[in-house]
């Protein structure tokens with residue numbers, strides 16, 4: 650009996666430890682604008698599945714959160730980090746796309762009756778892929794996934810949506826399919842800060858995936874940079890500027906698209922392109938060995954279907 654009580658206590662106690670030990674450390678991007686910079690490797694138990702960036706903006710009338718994180722546990726930790734900075738209530742949560750690290754923390758914020766907004770295509774992909782994402786995340790996060798469940802955005806938008814809190818303007822803008830079909834940016838025109846979502850990857854190699862579009866990505870990137878951001882919080886990597894964003898994201902996409910086009914014009918096969926295109930000048934980016942060949946494979950397949 651006593652043994653069982655002690656055992657039950659230990660289980661409860663260890664569950665409490667898992668729930669409370671995550672401390673997120675926001676970095677200030679600009680006055681009242683913060684980012685939580687996630688890991689640049691894959692999702693793991695150790696990094697809590699947090700391998701992308703979160704952010705928040707404090708206004709005189711409340712807080713806007715950019716991305717709810719991959720789990721209820723991360724969402725709670727994000728909320729705790731915000732409370733250390735401001736007593737202001739959270740008024741909005743934005744999901745920059747449909748990937749698990751950006752929206753599987755939604756359930757926590759919905760339980761507080763906070764509206765959640767995403768792009769229409771992201772909403773569609775969440776419905777399509779959410780169950781699969783949650784299952785695979787539970788495999789990685791195990792006990793740390795406790796309480797995490799699918800919660801879709803309460804609002805979707807198509808091209809552009811403006812939110813004004815106090816005097817602070819947030820422009821939610823879609824520039825079309827890029828890393829995924831439902832990408833968007835959050836632009837703060839007064840501060841010239843851009844939460845670029847997955848339009849920008851820095852420090853780590855980006856991934857071109859079937860639900861995205863490398864050609865669209867280049868165009869979307871250019872449109873986002875035309876806004877004239879002074880500071881960029883990318884989807885992955887530390888806060889950055891247009892120059893580094895261009896080098897680590899746009900240059901990589903254009904390099905491969907140009908090389909693949911040349912090879913396709915000569916009638917080269919997919920296999921030849923994967924073998925012969927020398928991407929080594931991008932080797933400084935983390936995940937290069939894991940993703941570089943896969944990227945050529947995906948872009949080649951995509952470009953075969955494009956008309957020139």
Ligand SMILES: [Zn+2]
Pocket residue numbers: 701748847884885
């Ligand atoms: Zn991402």
